[in-house]
Amino acid sequence: MPGISQPQPPHAVYIHIPFCTNKCFYCDFNSYVLKDQPVMDYLRALDHEMELTTLQTPPGEIKSIFVGGGTPTVLSPQEMEFFLNSVRRHFPHWANDLEFTMEANPGTTDREKLAVMKAGGVNRVSFGVQAFQNELLSGIGRIHNTDDVYKSLDNARAVGLDNLSIDLMFGLPNQTVEMLDYSVTKALELGLPHYSIYSLKVEENTLFHTMYQKNQLPLPNEEDELKMYLLLMERMKRAGYKQYEISNFGKPGFESRHNITYWRNEDYYGLGAGAHGYVARQRHVNIKGVNPYVEAAKQGFPRLEQFEVSREEAMEDFVMVGLRMLDGIRKADFYAQFDENLQQVFAEPLHKMLEAGLLEAHEDHGGYRLSERGVLFGNEVFAEFIDVLTA
Known part of the structure; x- marks a missing residue:
């Protein structure tokens, strides 16, 4: 109606790729081991959800895109190209300074795949490193080792991707304050523009939760965990990184703009199995399972639930x-x-x-x-x- 201004469409897009090489012991994200999964069926269903979504809420200028998982980089180069073409087709208006982030697992990013990602518009990669001790990595169910970390970062830089971030974790089973200090040292030696450093949360429906219930999870005590957090804050500050959020540190201008969208409670499109979206004070959660999501997307919006968020x-x-x-x-x-x-x-x-x-x-x-x-x-x-x- 004349005189009534339409709400602005979201400037941010979150897309979920739910496949992983394996399930980490602490992970409660909506993810499934890749073997025998109908990946192309999923990507076509995702393409259809994008089509329906952009018909319902036509996008304006997009300022950030974040592809999370799972491990999006388990897609083959051909699957990755199909997926990125979908994104570009349905969300064509990109800001000149668009931040396009893809999560990655070290060891799943060869140069061919990274080149496809860069050609498709990805300009920021966030690697799940977690620690720089191989014994800690195997103890949390990660399948990469520290050599994979360096190789993956070298590959990314070789194809021209240099806006890179890594995730580290503290409070891990058998982790000492000294071990975290070593991981932070190794991380800072990389000279990256951004680091995310999270404390382990033992979530339900994970192997760690089962072990915790049986008193079989040797976690650091609260005093050591506090020492770890104080240590990493002090070290990051000394190295010239601004702590702009409880768990995130960046050089000026390299803060994660997509995550800031969430922290400012701004609208964003949410696409893919188990994804959450928030548009015009309507929040939705998508169906989680891969096959149920694929089937639902053929019929229409693959929603698990949708509700209005009260004022x-x-x-x-x-x-x-x-x-x-x-x-x-x-x-x-x-x-x-x-x-x-x-x-x-x-x-x-x-x-x-x-x-x-x-x-x-x-x-x-x-x-x-x-x-x-x-x-x-x-x-x-x-x-x-x-x-x-x-x-």
């Missing part, structure tokens, strides 16, 4: 995910999204966390961020904002 829930999400970033949240951004005053809506939890010294006001009093101590207790801070408005 109150969106406000809570804004604060909880926004505070993950070390720059925190801005009152002006909250007002722009909700036409309400952040301090009034969340008066009680803000006051409580400020008094506890876990939050602090920005220097210009334009918003809030985690304090230095609050970074260590982020989950406790976020919990204060859950169900404040929706209970």
Whole structure:
């Protein structure tokens, strides 16, 4: 109708490739061992979901694309080319500075495949390295070794991909503070523009959860895990990396723009088996299994569920995910999204966390961020904002 402005289409696209060479012991992501999987059927179903999605919400300029998994780089060069052509066809308007990230497992990226990725528009690769000790890698079910890491990074650079990131993990079984220190040293020697360093979470429906229940998982104690986190924060800062989110460190200008979309609670397309999407305050979750997803996509949208996010829930999400970033949240951004005053809506939890010294006001009093101590207790801070408005 005249006079009513249409909501802007998302600027970000998440696409899920659910195949892996094997299932890691800690992984609860929607992933399936590649052997005997109907990969091309899946890619065609994904192409159809893209078609339906872009008919329903025509895309404007796309600023970030993130392909996660699983391990997207288990696709063959031919499968990869088909997939990337699909993406380009359905989302044709790319920003000049588009960030197009693909997750990769060391050992699954030869030069031919990386060249296909680069030709298809991928300009950022995130490698799941996790540790630089082979005994730790085999202990968490990874099938690569440290030699594969160096080879994969060399291959990426050889085809002109130099916006590279690696993931590391701490709090792993049998990992000591010294072992993490060694991994951080080896990681920093690579001189990459970005690092993600996560603590292990023992999730249900994983081998580690079963072992944990049986008291067979030799995890570091809480004191050592805290030492690990303090150590990695200090070392990354000393090496010139900005900690811009609880688990993420980057050189200036190399922060993950796609992930910042999530942390700012902005809209994004979500495509593929088990993928989540968020468009115009509608959240959806896709069917998880590969064959059920393929069958459902033939009939229409392959949804497991779709629901409207209430205004109150969106406000809570804004604060909880926004505070993950070390720059925190801005009152002006909250007002722009909700036409309400952040301090009034969340008066009680803000006051409580400020008094506890876990939050602090920005220097210009334009918003809030985690304090230095609050970074260590982020989950406790976020919990204060859950169900404040929706209970």
